[in-house]
Amino acid sequence: MIEPIDILISFIKVIMAMMWFLILALYLTWLERKESAVMQDRVGANRANIFGFRIIGIFQPFADAIKMFFKEDFTPKFSHKFLHNLAPFLSFYFVLVTIATIPFAGDIKIGEKVIKLQVLDLNIGILFVLAMLSLSVYGVLLSGWASNSRWTLLGGLRGAAQLVSYEVALGLSLVGLVMVYPSLKFSAIVESQGALLFGFLPKWGIVLQPLGFIVFFLAAMAESERVPFDLPEAESEIVGYFTEYSGLKWGLYMFTDFMKVLIIACLLTTLFFGGYQVPWLAADGFHFPWGGEWLMSNGLVVALQVLIFNLKVFFFCWLQILIRWTYPRFRYDQLMDFGWKLLIPLCLINIAITGIVMSFIK
Amino acid sequence: MIKQIGFFIEIVKGSIITARHFWVNLFFHILKLFHIKTKRKGAATIQYPDVRQPIAYRHRSMHRLMKHKDGTPRCVVCMLCVTVCPSECIYVEAAEDPDPEIQKYPSQFIIDLTRCCFCGFCVEACPEDAIRMDTDEIELARYDKEELVFDLDKLLG
Numbered sequence A: 001m002i003e004p005i006d007i008l009i010s011f012i013k014v015i016m017a018m019m020w021f022l023i024l025a026l027y028l029t030w031l032e033r034k035e036s037a038v039m040q041d042r043v044g045a046n047r048a049n050i051f052g053f054r055i056i057g058i059f060q061p062f063a064d065a066i067k068m069f070f071k072e073d074f075t076p077k078f079s080h081k082f083l084h085n086l087a088p089f090l091s092f093y094f095v096l097v098t099i100a101t102i103p104f105a106g107d108i109k110i111g112e113k114v115i116k117l118q119v120l121d122l123n124i125g126i127l128f129v130l131a132m133l134s135l136s137v138y139g140v141l142l143s144g145w146a147s148n149s150r151w152t153l154l155g156g157l158r159g160a161a162q163l164v165s166y167e168v169a170l171g172l173s174l175v176g177l178v179m180v181y182p183s184l185k186f187s188a189i190v191e192s193q194g195a196l197l198f199g200f201l202p203k204w205g206i207v208l209q210p211l212g213f214i215v216f217f218l219a220a221m222a223e224s225e226r227v228p229f230d231l232p233e234a235e236s237e238i239v240g241y242f243t244e245y246s247g248l249k250w251g252l253y254m255f256t257d258f259m260k261v262l263i264i265a266c267l268l269t270t271l272f273f274g275g276y277q278v279p280w281l282a283a284d285g286f287h288f289p290w291g292g293e294w295l296m297s298n299g300l301v302v303a304l305q306v307l308i309f310n311l312k313v314f315f316f317c318w319l320q321i322l323i324r325w326t327y328p329r330f331r332y333d334q335l336m337d338f339g340w341k342l343l344i345p346l347c348l349i350n351i352a353i354t355g356i357v358m359s360f361i362k
Numbered sequence B: 001m002i003k004q005i006g007f008f009i010e011i012v013k014g015s016i017i018t019a020r021h022f023w024v025n026l027f028f029h030i031l032k033l034f035h036i037k038t039k040r041k042g043a044a045t046i047q048y049p050d051v052r053q054p055i056a057y058r059h060r061s062m063h064r065l066m067k068h069k070d071g072t073p074r075c076v077v078c079m080l081c082v083t084v085c086p087s088e089c090i091y092v093e094a095a096e097d098p099d100p101e102i103q104k105y106p107s108q109f110i111i112d113l114t115r116c117c118f119c120g121f122c123v124e125a126c127p128e129d130a131i132r133m134d135t136d137e138i139e140l141a142r143y144d145k146e147e148l149v150f151d152l153d154k155l156l157g
């Protein structure tokens, strides 16, 4: 029996998670522009203002959005209208739904009610996210095919080949992790990361699965289709799958890119960096390994967890943008070599090592 | 294999360099935010319309025609600038000058800046030093193309 209050809570959670996701993705465009500028000794976009207030260009994303809205939305005559229009929404949608499984913090207790700060605690969370990310490939394929132009077709083919081959590494790199924390459920994985190793080291994924982390990080970077893995888009010579898009639909693709960066940061945090876990912080406060204790109320603990989760996500966004603005692009054969000849063998080695170590410990 | 590891080290080094740039520049940006003056700046950017650099001495900007002391154009319609102009954007029409020493003066002198590439050949070619490109006017964007076609009156200033 579902009570109306539960429905209301779920509804609020959905709205909150979506707002968090979309607004942060919007501001990621700003972060990218600013970070690349600071890296390259420039200042970056700082002119957009409201009533003369610039505040280091903080309104730039809105200016960009307005520009995108008022641009002509052009669908070429030779394209397949319906599919051409559908494709960006497919990509966007499938990336958007992944946020539902990410746990933002531990449980809040309000009176009798215990509320999970997670929209949907699926017991196949990891598989769900991987499946949705693979489904967003269809947006790429469709846009490449439905635009009916050779550049988009090339981009779409490259995109499909790249995404499908890195999908394998992405999935396999998580097998070791699933073996260590025997669960596919995000909340369970994060909870087991709160435990301690040898009595002081937080039992985070990075500690137990360093190789898995590296492979997952690289494969996920490739999934987000940004430089140095941006062959499907190839912004610099516009041989990408969204060559024929303009205005808002193009903006949607761009936005999906940033959402992917964000979701990858979320996944890295949740799976390998302890999610919302603060070292030595349990549900009732800090328990230090050297014996100290610092008890806190539930609300404070949750606030701290949300904060730390956001900080970790922010760090990984920063790292991804740093990588995007540091390296040149792979050649196509190097890209495929890298995926099939390096990452996938590494995944298999990782699984083997994990299995051997676990069999010794058990 | 050794080579690959070498590449990998260089790749990591690269990102350390960019990260260092990021943090050092960010530090100076933050100092500036708190109005702390430092010799080093976080960015090499010049905030152009607000802050202007002096224009270099030998720059080429908007054309102008030189005048005699009595205000008539110095141009003698030798057509050298018209001939040398690679963009074919100068149009000169001659009229007879009452002074037999000079013979000709321009009744029309039109420079179509929409085509001009600011090569400065016209200035080099002119035997009378009648045309120069030293007005310091470099912001030549206009809303209307017609406004960029300069005739004799405008060029004489």
Ligand code: SF4
Binding pocket: B084, B085, B086, B087, B088, B089, B090, B111, B115, B116, B117, B118, B119, B120, B121, B122, B123
């Ligand atoms: S600057 Fe060059 S292109 Fe322009 S009018 Fe003179 S000769 Fe022609």
Ligand code: SF4
Binding pocket: B074, B075, B076, B077, B078, B079, B080, B081, B082, B092, B122, B125, B126, B127, B128, B129, B130, B131
């Ligand atoms: S080269 Fe000098 S004198 Fe000759 S037509 Fe041009 S501006 Fe006049």
